Amino acid sequence: MGNFVLGKYLPYDSIIHKMDPRAKILAMLLVLISIFIPAGYLGYAILAVVIVTTVLTAKLSLKFVWKSMKPMLFMLCFLLVVNIFAVKTGDVLIAFGNFEIYSDAVFNTIYIAVRLMLMIMVTTCLTATTKPLDLTLGIEDLLKPFKKVGVPAHEIAMMISIALRFIPTLIEETERIMKAQASRGVDLQEGKLKEKIMAILSLIVPLFVSAFQRAEDLANAMEARGYAPGQRRTRYKQLRFHFRDYMLLVCSAGLVAAVAVLALVL
Amino acid sequence: MSIEFNKVSYIYSEKTPFEYAALHDIDLLIKEKKMTAIIGATGSGKSTLVQHLNALLLPSGGKLKVLDFEIVAKEKATNLKALRSHVGLVFQFPEYQLFEETIMKDLCFGPKNFGASDEEAQKKAIHALKLVGLDESYLEKSPLDLSGGQKRRVAIAGILAMEPDILVLDEPTAGLDPQGAVQMMSLFKELNQKYAKTVLVVTHDMEHVLNYCDEVVVMKKGTIYAHTTVKEFFKDTSYLDELHILPPAIVRVRQMLNERGFHLPSDCYDMKQLCSAIAKEVKHHG
């Protein structure tokens, strides 16, 4: 559990850490768009270079980024298997009797894998360099224009920030209950299916009980302090755009444009 | 057959930016069949230390021996389940580990995991429930419907039902009413004396240390700061001041009287002894 790094904030000191969360969120969206533009090998090479540079500028190690991608490996393997059975175009790569693996199946998977990896790298750049609280402030601000059409910006931000706040708590809680049950002889690795189900049950039930308990306590504590969702409220921390934030947006927009042009030319 | 720590160190989240060394080169020998208190300021590493005893945490450096089991850092540990059946660990706030529909089932959970048959497990469960002072009418209730203190008892009974040789308790009385706390501590003492179990208690309550324990281990910033018998420990109050530990009431009374001219012996630790010592001295003067 301690090794679970996807979405974890890393408190380093880099220019990317200092940027305005709103700029970072918008830049991330722009880069995600450019990842979805099919611009061939050259396009993806450019994107990969830009994104890896960003990762290094943020003082994140490539090992950390690799770790956050690990949970996706399983999905990619699954995808590869599906593709092998479903895609029957391109050249035959390998043939076992009358079962053939086509080149497009492999290429399709690699294509998706590359895009997925780039996407995870970009989102990691955002979440690892932005405190969860700043992230929600940014989301709230960006959603504000949509308030007029009935999007409850503040409530959404509050829900996200509470959810983010409780992820580490729940992980800690899970760890603790796992240890407590391990002391009672639960073995999550070995054992028969029935024992495994029992082991998972012994983890899930206490976890839910305490999560609900926590939710109720938190709701009561918020109400006791006069929290009302619709109220206008001021903020301690004011977000401000600096020159570097404008530069980030200009650069990301430039990247989208460049990739789009490349896609049209090809 | 005792517990032996040999240069044990432990680092949380090793090799990440969150790395934190919680234990440094711990050398510690805990005697068999004694009741040992582990004290120290919050964050000094008490919980980290005790989780090594049933291999929930494996040392980052050094080695430790518990009963016949040896755990060496960086070597693959085997037979952890067998070790855990011999060392019962009760966590801080153990009531969160209850999960079955009935108390009976929850108490049987541990013994069954360690291979007891249904009948055996039920027998152990009933016995354990009696030990913690609850009667059989509770067996069919849901553990989630109990009060906090009752839940705590059931959770402790869940560990006792495994009949471990070594019982480790991490702040077992935190949040209990004073009377409940005394009952709990008496129970552990009874298990120690009547059933010859080795008991380790992490506690912040010096009265409990004085009244129930034989030995005391003081932790400070991830190291063992002191390890003596309880009697020795409360003899020298200047040492306690240094550790910012408020001595038990009886030690304070003795200390205050001595400061005001009495000459009470430093080894009287119960009310009766103290009173007769005071009476003797008053008579002597009068």
Ligand SMILES: Nc1ncnc2c1ncn2[C@@H]1O[C@H](COP(=O)(O)OP(=O)(O)OP(=O)(O)O)[C@@H](O)[C@H]1O
């Ligand atoms: N899961 C963890 N990850 C990182 N650091 C931890 C973890 N658990 C404990 N620590 C750190 O290790 C140190 C020792 O913690 P430990 O829980 O052993 O203290 P303790 O002596 O039991 O304190 P208390 O009396 O408050 O229970 C603390 O400084 C704590 O911040």
Ligand SMILES: [Mg+2]
């Ligand atoms: Mg503790």
